[in-house]
Amino acid sequence: MASRPLSLAILGATGAVGRTVLQVLEDRDTPVKSLKLLASERSQGTVLEFKGEELPVEPLKPGVFQGCDVAIFSAGSAVSREWAPKAWAEGCAVVDNSSAFRADPEVPLVVPEVNPEALAGFRAKGLVANPNCAVTPLLVALQPLHRAAGIERLVVSTYQSVSGAGQKAVEQLEGEAHALMNGAEPDAPHQIPYRIAFNLVPQIGAFVEGGETEEERSIAAESRRILGAPGLRVSATAVRVPIFYGHSWSVNLATGRKLSAGEARELLKQAPGVKLVDDLKERIYPMPLLAVNDDAVLVGRVREDASQEHGLALFVVADNLRKGAATNAVQLAELLGEKYL
Numbered sequence: 001m002a003s004r005p006l007s008l009a010i011l012g013a014t015g016a017v018g019r020t021v022l023q024v025l026e027d028r029d030t031p032v033k034s035l036k037l038l039a040s041e042r043s044q045g046t047v048l049e050f051k052g053e054e055l056p057v058e059p060l061k062p063g064v065f066q067g068c069d070v071a072i073f074s075a076g077s078a079v080s081r082e083w084a085p086k087a088w089a090e091g092c093a094v095v096d097n098s099s100a101f102r103a104d105p106e107v108p109l110v111v112p113e114v115n116p117e118a119l120a121g122f123r124a125k126g127l128v129a130n131p132n133c134a135v136t137p138l139l140v141a142l143q144p145l146h147r148a149a150g151i152e153r154l155v156v157s158t159y160q161s162v163s164g165a166g167q168k169a170v171e172q173l174e175g176e177a178h179a180l181m182n183g184a185e186p187d188a189p190h191q192i193p194y195r196i197a198f199n200l201v202p203q204i205g206a207f208v209e210g211g212e213t214e215e216e217r218s219i220a221a222e223s224r225r226i227l228g229a230p231g232l233r234v235s236a237t238a239v240r241v242p243i244f245y246g247h248s249w250s251v252n253l254a255t256g257r258k259l260s261a262g263e264a265r266e267l268l269k270q271a272p273g274v275k276l277v278d279d280l281k282e283r284i285y286p287m288p289l290l291a292v293n294d295d296a297v298l299v300g301r302v303r304e305d306a307s308q309e310h311g312l313a314l315f316v317v318a319d320n321l322r323k324g325a326a327t328n329a330v331q332l333a334e335l336l337g338e339k340y341l
């Protein structure tokens with residue numbers, strides 16, 4: 001069923017995710033009846049382009065969501081907590097990109113290729129949460145393997161690009177790389193806690209009890225919830241890398257029944273949202289370079305892991321701003337329009 005034309009709002013339209021939402025709406029040719037762009041007071045006077053038309057960016061104020069069907073929020077958790085209930089009170093459902101509601105059992109957390117049925121629960125709070133950008137593409141790749149053979153244990157290391165930490169982190173890497181290549185001392189880091197140019201930072205989010213980070217904890221919790229696998233054992237290490245766009249995952253897993261590498265490749269080839277990029281003779285495998293601006297999740301280096309029973313290893317890459325954030329959010333808005341509004 002096609003989505004009826006939606007009256008949409010994009011909150012955080014001037015940010016890294018918000019701008020990508022605009023691009024994804026154009027690329028998917030999502031039926032849009034009207035579009036409202038919202039950001040902070042700082043963006044007063046800013047104009048953004050959509051389908052050749054210039055649209056003004058408006059500040060948030062009461063009543064702004066009236067007449068909108070769906071708002072895609074990408075302005076951080078504090079803004080979402082305050083404004084999502086107000087939007088729903090004005091009759092507008094919210095697709096939220098922040099982490100504010102991802103752990104709320106009354107708010108569905110949805111990847112359309114994995115658990116679309118969960119979207120039905122959005123009416124409890126007029127909200128659906130978009131999962132963490134380190135989770136959505138990973139689960140698009142894992143779902144076909146989980147469905148076929150039951151994943152029991154998952155060990156994952158992430159290689160997350162700076163755009164995952166917002167536009168200011170992109171500027172930090174640009175500034176540092178430019179300074180270092182010109183023999184100058186870079187400015188003190190302002191978004192990622194250490195210099196990221198020519199470096200790696202094995203901390204994303206604050207540390208929690210036991211030594212994990214919030215990011216690593218949400219990879220585990222969100223994977224269990226979305227796959228419907230409460231007993232899944234997960235060990236995650238999340239690392240920020242000096243790449244502008246594209247997150248990668250080194251994945252090692254153990255399944256309940258044996259899955260050969262050939263079977264896994266066949267399943268991945270047919271899975272919605274997945275592109276199998278795996279031809280060793282031709283040295284073809286997923287890389288961020290290949291994933292940028294693609295909505296697909298690239299999977300390759302699929303091989304059996306002989307160090308454990310029923311072990312498999314793979315490498316996954318996706319554009320964090322597209323399938324990791326904007327594309328999934330737009331798909332959710334479309335699904336709301338098709339089925340529920």
Ligand SMILES: NC(=O)c1ccc[n+]([C@@H]2O[C@H](COP(=O)([O-])OP(=O)(O)OC[C@H]3O[C@@H](n4cnc5c(N)ncnc54)[C@H](OP(=O)(O)O)[C@@H]3O)[C@@H](O)[C@H]2O)c1
Pocket residue numbers: 011012013014015016017018038039040041042043060073074075076077079097098099131132133163164165166167168320321324325
């Ligand atoms: N980057 C990713 O890969 C990614 C992936 C998934 C989820 N997310 C989440 O999406 C959200 C946005 O991330 P981002 O990377 O796009 O950040 P960003 O580039 O820093 O953009 C933030 C946006 O929020 C707006 N904003 C900030 N404070 C506001 C306020 N008080 N009222 C209204 N608008 C306000 C900003 O408007 P101004 O320009 O006016 O300041 C800007 O449009 C965050 O919650 C983030 O965790 C990001």
